[in-house]
Amino acid sequence: MAYQTRQRDPLLDSSMQAALEKRGKELVGIALVLVGLAVLALMYSYTPEDPSWFSATDEAVQNWLGQTGAAIAAPMFMIVGWGGLGIAVLFLAWGLRFSFHRGQDRALGRLIFAPIAVALLAIYASSLEPPADWTHSFGLGGIFGDTAMSIALTIVPVGAATGIKLLSLVIAAALVMLGLFVLGFTWGEVKGGVRFLGLSLVLAYAMLLRMLGRGASAAASGAASLHARQAQAREERAARREADPVLDDDDEMPEPNSAAERVAAVIRARRAAAEEEEAQRAVAEPPLTAAPHREPATDEEPKSLLGRLRKRAEPEAADDAADEGGEDRIRGKISDIIKSRVRAPLTATPREEAPRVEPTLRNRRPEPLIYKPAPAPAPKPSLEAAPEPEADDDAVEDFASREMPEPELVDGPAPKLDNPVFVRREAPAPTPAPQADSPRVQQPLRRTVEPSRRAVAESQPALQFDEGGQDYETPPLSLLTNPAGIERHHLSDEALEENARMLENVLDDYGVKGEIVSVRPGPVVTMYELEPAPGLKASRVIGLADDIARSMSALSARVSTVPGRSVIGIELPNDKREMVVLREMLASRDFGDGNQKLPLALGKSIGGDPIIANLAKMPHLLIAGTTGSGKSVAINTMILSLLYKLTPDECRLIMIDPKMLELSVYDGIPHLLSPVVTDPKKAVVALKWTVAEMEDRYRKMSKMGVRNIEGYNGRVKEALAKGETFSRTVQTGFDDETGDPVFETEEITPEAMPYIVVIVDEMADLMMVAGKEIEACIQRLAQMARASGIHLIMATQRPSVDVITGTIKANFPTRISFQVTGKIDSRTILGEQGAEQLLGMGDMLYMAGGAKITRVHGPFVSDEEVEEIVTHLKQFGPPDYKSGVVEGPDEDSESSIDAVLGLNTGGNSDTEDALYDTAVHIVAKDRKCSTSYIQRKLAIGYNKAARLVEQMEDEGVVSPANHVGKREVLVPEP
Ligand SMILES: Nc1ncnc2c1ncn2[C@@H]1O[C@H](COP(=O)(O)OP(=O)(O)OP(=O)(O)O)[C@@H](O)[C@H]1O
Numbered sequence: 024m025a026y027q028t029r030q031r032d033p034l035l036d037s038s039m040q041a042a043l044e045k046r047g048k049e050l051v052g053i054a055l056v057l058v059g060l061a062v063l064a065l066m067y068s069y070t071p072e073d074p075s076w077f078s079a080t081d082e083a084v085q086n087w088l089g090q091t092g093a094a095i096a097a098p099m100f101m102i103v104g105w106g107g108l109g110i111a112v113l114f115l116a117w118g119l120r121f122s123f124h125r126g127q128d129r130a131l132g133r134l135i136f137a138p139i140a141v142a143l144l145a146i147y148a149s150s151l152e153p154p155a156d157w158t159h160s161f162g163l164g165g166i167f168g169d170t171a172m173s174i175a176l177t178i179v180p181v182g183a184a185t186g187i188k189l190l191s192l193v194i195a196a197a198l199v200m201l202g203l204f205v206l207g208f209t210w211g212e213v214k215g216g217v218r219f220l221g222l223s224l225v226l227a228y229a230m231l232l233r234m235l236g237r238g239a240s241a242a243a244s245g246a247a248s249l250h251a252r253q254a255q256a257r258e259e260r261a262a263r264r265e266a267d268p269v270l271d272d273d274d275e276m277p278e279p280n281s282a283a284e285r286v287a288a289v290i291r292a293r294r295a296a297a298e299e300e301e302a303q304r305a306v307a308e309p310p311l312t313a314a315p316h317r318e319p320a321t322d323e324e325p326k327s328l329l330g331r332l333r334k335r336a337e338p339e340a341a342d343d344a345a346d347e348g349g350e351d352r353i354r355g356k357i358s359d360i361i362k363s364r365v366r367a368p369l370t371a372t373p374r375e376e377a378p379r380v381e382p383t384l385r386n387r388r389p390e391p392l393i394y395k396p397a398p399a400p401a402p403k404p405s406l407e408a409a410p411e412p413e414a415d416d417d418a419v420e421d422f423a424s425r426e427m428p429e430p431e432l433v434d435g436p437a438p439k440l441d442n443p444v445f446v447r448r449e450a451p452a453p454t455p456a457p458q459a460d461s462p463r464v465q466q467p468l469r470r471t472v473e474p475s476r477r478a479v480a481e482s483q484p485a486l487q488f489d490e491g492g493q494d495y496e497t498p499p500l501s502l503l504t505n506p507a508g509i510e511r512h513h514l515s516d517e518a519l520e521e522n523a524r525m526l527e528n529v530l531d532d533y534g535v536k537g538e539i540v541s542v543r544p545g546p547v548v549t550m551y552e553l554e555p556a557p558g559l560k561a562s563r564v565i566g567l568a569d570d571i572a573r574s575m576s577a578l579s580a581r582v583s584t585v586p587g588r589s590v591i592g593i594e595l596p597n598d599k600r601e602m603v604v605l606r607e608m609l610a611s612r613d614f615g616d617g618n619q620k621l622p623l624a625l626g627k628s629i630g631g632d633p634i635i636a637n638l639a640k641m642p643h644l645l646i647a648g649t650t651g652s653g654k655s656v657a658i659n660t661m662i663l664s665l666l667y668k669l670t671p672d673e674c675r676l677i678m679i680d681p682k683m684l685e686l687s688v689y690d691g692i693p694h695l696l697s698p699v700v701t702d703p704k705k706a707v708v709a710l711k712w713t714v715a716e717m718e719d720r721y722r723k724m725s726k727m728g729v730r731n732i733e734g735y736n737g738r739v740k741e742a743l744a745k746g747e748t749f750s751r752t753v754q755t756g757f758d759d760e761t762g763d764p765v766f767e768t769e770e771i772t773p774e775a776m777p778y779i780v781v782i783v784d785e786m787a788d789l790m791m792v793a794g795k796e797i798e799a800c801i802q803r804l805a806q807m808a809r810a811s812g813i814h815l816i817m818a819t820q821r822p823s824v825d826v827i828t829g830t831i832k833a834n835f836p837t838r839i840s841f842q843v844t845g846k847i848d849s850r851t852i853l854g855e856q857g858a859e860q861l862l863g864m865g866d867m868l869y870m871a872g873g874a875k876i877t878r879v880h881g882p883f884v885s886d887e888e889v890e891e892i893v894t895h896l897k898q899f900g901p902p903d904y905k906s907g908v909v910e911g912p913d914e915d916s917e918s919s920i921d922a923v924l925g926l927n928t929g930g931n932s933d934t935e936d937a938l939y940d941t942a943v944h945i946v947a948k949d950r951k952c953s954t955s956y957i958q959r960k961l962a963i964g965y966n967k968a969a970r971l972v973e974q975m976e977d978e979g980v981v982s983p984a985n986h987v988g989k990r991e992v993l994v995p996e997p
Pocket residue numbers: 602603648649650651652653654655656657820864865866880881882883884
C-alpha cells in the first residue's frame with residue numbers, strides 16, 4: 024500500500040544553515056593554518072640531537088613543539104628532508120583558502136596530487152648543496168630525494184654535474200606548476216598573479232625612473248638658482264660700485280649691515296631668481312593655447328603601457344614630492360604662486376575641456392559590451408564575417424566580472440572595442456532552437472504512385488465491343504478498395520523535431536552518444552537516423568530497442584543498421600497508422616508496366632514507396648509470423664498479385680491449406696492445377712508431383728537445348744507462329760529378332776509451360792506428417808526450380824527450428840517475417856533480431872537474397888474483395904486440373920520420384936537383398952534363427968535384423984516363433 028511522507032520543516036532555515044556552514048569552514052581553515060604553522064615550527068626548530076625514534080638522549084628537547092615535535096620532525100627530515108616544508112605550505116595555503124572562502128571547493132581533487140608535489144620538492148632539495156652545519160648522511164631532500172635523484176641521474180645520458188643542474192631545472196619547473204595546481208590556483212588566478220607581478224615590477228621601475236628624474240631636475244633647478252644668485256650679486260655689486268666708487272676694487276660682496284637687510288636681500292634674490300626661472304620656463308614651454316600639449320597630456324590616456332603605468336604612479340609620486348622638506352618646499356610654493364599668477368587665464372580653457380575629451384577607463388569598459396549600441400549604423404562586413412566565437416563570451420564574462428579594468432583589455436583607442444564583441448552583442452546569435460523547417464526532418468515527397476498503363480486505361484471510359492469470345496481477362500482494379508478513400512496522416516515538422524530531440528535525450532540517458540541526423544516519416548513508422556559517435560557499437564543500440572520504446576512511450580522500436588550507410592535507423596510507430604491498400608500497389612507503374620515475370624506486391628517501404636518483388640528471382644519464399652500477424656492477408660495479396668498479372672496459361676497454382684479455411688475461397692479459379700489441398704498427406708503427394716513435373720520440364724528443356732522456361736516458351740512461341748510441330752522420339756519396344764530397342768518419332772504440338780507456384784499456408788502441419796519427404800522435395804525443388812519455372816511460397820506460424828530446419832533455411836534464401844513473439848524466433852527466420860518489434864497487421868521484414876532486410880508494410884485485402892475477384896475469374900470457365908497432382912503418379916513414376924528424392928521407403932534395395940540372402944544362408948547353415956543371432960552375425964541393428972527375420976518367416980524360410988520364441992528352420996542345409 025502506498026503511503027505518503029509528510030514534508031517536514033527543516034530545523035534551521037537556509038540562511039542560518041549557510042552561515043553555520045561558513046563558520047565551520049572558517050574553523051577548519053584556522054585549524055589547518057595552525058597545523059601548517061606547527062609543521063613549520065617543528066621543522067624550523069629541528070635539531071638532530073633531540074631525542075626521537077632514531078636517537079635516545081637525555082638532553083633537553085630543543086624542538087619548539089617539544090618531544091612530539093622532535094618525534095615527528097626526525098623521520099620527516101630523514102624521508103623527505105626539506106620537502107617537509109611543502110607539507111607546511113600546503114596546510115597553510117588550504118587553511119587560508121578555507122578561512123577566506125576562496126577556492127576551497129578545489130581541495131579534494133587537488134590534494135590527491137599533494138604527495139607528488141612534496142616528493143618533487145624533496146628531489147629538488149636533494150639537488151641543492153647542503154649548508155655547512157648539515158650533519159646528516161643524506162642530502163637536503165632526505166633519503167627519498169637522494170634515491171630518486173640518483174635514479175634520475177642514471178637515466179639522463181649526461182654527466183653527473185650537468186645532470187644534476189639539468190634535473191634541478193626541470194624539477195623546479197615541474198614543481199612550480201604542480202605546486203600551483205596543488206595549492207588550488209586556477210589558470211585565471213595564475214594569470215592574474217603573473218600579471219600582478221609584472222605590473223608591480225613595471226611600476227617599481229617607473230617609480231625609480233621618476234625619482235631619478237626628480238633628483239636630476241632638483242639638481243638642475245638648484246644649479247639654476249645658484250647661477251641666478253651669482254648674477255644678482257654681480258648686478259648689485261656693479262650698482263654699488265656705481266654709487267660708491269670706493270668699493271670699486273672690492274670684489275667681495277659686502278656683508279649686510281643688519282639682519283633685516285640680510286633677509287631683504289635674500290628675499291629679493293629669491294624673487295629675482297624665481298622670476299628668471301619662470302621666464303626661462305615660459306620660453307622653453309610652448310604657449311598653452313597654441314598647442315596645449317602638456318596639460319591635456321597629463322590627463323589623456325597614454326598610449327603605451329609604460330605611459331599608463333607612469334600615469335598611475337603619478338599621484339603617489341606627487342605625494343612623495345609633497346613630503347620633501349626644506350628649501351625645496353619653500354621654493355616650490357613660491358614658484359607655484361608665481362605660476363598661478365602668470366598662467367591662470369591660460370589654463371582655464373584646456374582644464375575645462377580635459378574631462379570631456381578624456382575617455383576614462385570606467386566608462387569605456389561597460390559601454391561597448393552591454394549597453395552601448397554599435398556606433399556604426401551598418402555593421403562592418405568584416406566584423407560579421409570573421410567573428411571569434413570563443414573570444415566573445417569569454418570577453419563578456421571577464422568584463423562583467425571584473426571590478427578593475429585590465430590593462431590589456433582597455434588597450435588601444437576606444438573605437439576598437441566595438442569590433443566583434445559589439446556587433447555580436449547587438450544581435451545575439453539565437454540559440455540553435457530547432458525551427459519548424461528543420462533540415463533533418465525529411466518529409467517524403469507525397470508524390471502519388473505512378474499509375475500503370477492499365478490503371479490509366481481502366482480509369483477512362485471505354486466503348487464495349489461484344490467480341491463474342493470469352494477470352495481470359497485479368498480482374499479489373501475496380502474490384503479492389505479505392506485508395507482515394509484512405510485517410511492520410513501528415514506529421515508536422517515540429518512534432519517530428521520534438522520527437523527527435525526527445526529521442527536524443529533518451530539515447531543520451533542510456534549513454535549512447537550520437538546525433539539524429541535525419542527524420543523520415545512514413546505511412547506507419549518514422550525512422551530517425553542516428554549518426555553514432557565514433558566507437559559506438561551498433562549492437563549496443565540495437566539491444567536497447569525495448570528501453571528506447573519504453574522511454575519514448577512507444578509500442579515498440581526497431582533499431583537496425585541501414586545498409587550502405589553509417590547511420591543507425593531507429594523506427595518508431597506513428598500515432599496514427601495509415602492503411603496500405605492493394606489497389607494502390609497493383610495500379611502502380613512498377614507492378615503494371617514492369618517486366619517482372621512473377622511480381623508480388625509486398626507493400627510499401629517505410630518511406631511509402633511501393634515494393635514489388637519478383638518471385639521468379641527468389642526463387643522460393645518462406646513466410647513466418649505469429650498468429651494474427653497478417654500472414655494470410657499477405658498470402659492473399661501475393662496470390663492476387665499473380666492473378667492480376669498472369670493468365671492461367673502463364674501461371675498455374677497449387678494451393679495447400681492444411682488449415683482448410685484460408686485458401687479454400689480460391690477453389691475453382693482457372694489458375695489452379697488441382698483443387699485446394701487440405702489433407703497434409705495429399706500435400707506431400709502434390710509436392711512429389713511438382714518434383715516430377717520439374718524433372719519432366721528439365722527433360723523437355725534439355726531436348727530443346729534451352730536453359731530455362733523462358734527460352735523454352737520463346738521457342739514454343741516461335742514454333743506456333745511458324746506453324747511447326749515438335750517431334751518426340753519414344754521407345755516403343757524391342758525388336759523380336761535382334762533384341763534392339765525400337766524407337767518411334769512422335770509429332771507433338773508445341774505447348775508453352777506455365778509457371779507453377781505452390782502455395783502452402785501452414786507448413787508446420789506438413790512437417791509433422793512427413794517432415795523428411797517435405798524436406799527432400801523442397802531441397803530438390805530449390806536446387807532446380809528456378810530454371811523450370813516452379814516456385815514455392817510457404818508460410819508458418821511456428822518459426823521454430825523443427826519447422827524451419829537447416830535444410831529449409833538453406834533453400835529459402837528469401838524470407839519474410841511478420842511479427843514474432845521473441846528474438847529467438849526472429850533469429851530463426853532472419854538470422855537477426857528485430858521481427859519481435861514489428862507492429863503486426865501486415866508489418867513485415869523482407870529479407871531478399873539472404874542479406875538485405877527491408878521493412879515493408881503489407882497491403883490489406885479483405886475477404887470480400889478476394890471473393891469478388893474469385894467470382895470474376897470463375898466466369899472464364901472451370902480450371903483444367905491435372906489428375907496426378909492429388910491422386911499421385913502411377914507406381915512406376917512414384918518410385919522413380921522417390922529414387923530421385925532418396926526416399927526409398929518401400930521395396931528392398933540391392934544392398935538389402937544381398938543382406939537378406941546372407942541371413943538366409945546363415946540360418947540354413949547354422950540351423951537356428953533369432954533376431955539377436957542375426958544381429959550378432961551380420962553386425963546390424965535390432966530393427967534391421969527383426970525385419971529380416973520377419974521376411975524369412977513370410978517367405979517360409981523359418982517357422983513362426985513358438986511359445987518360448989523359438990523358430991524352426993524350414994529350408995534344407997546348403
Ligand atoms: N496489411 C494489413 N493491414 C491492416 N490490417 C491487417 C493487415 N494484415 C492483416 N491485418 C489484420 O490482421 C488480422 C490478422 O491477419 P491474418 O489473419 O492474416 O493473420 P495470420 O498471421 O494469418 O493469423 P493466423 O496464422 O492465425 O491465420 C486481419 O484480420 C486484419 O484485420
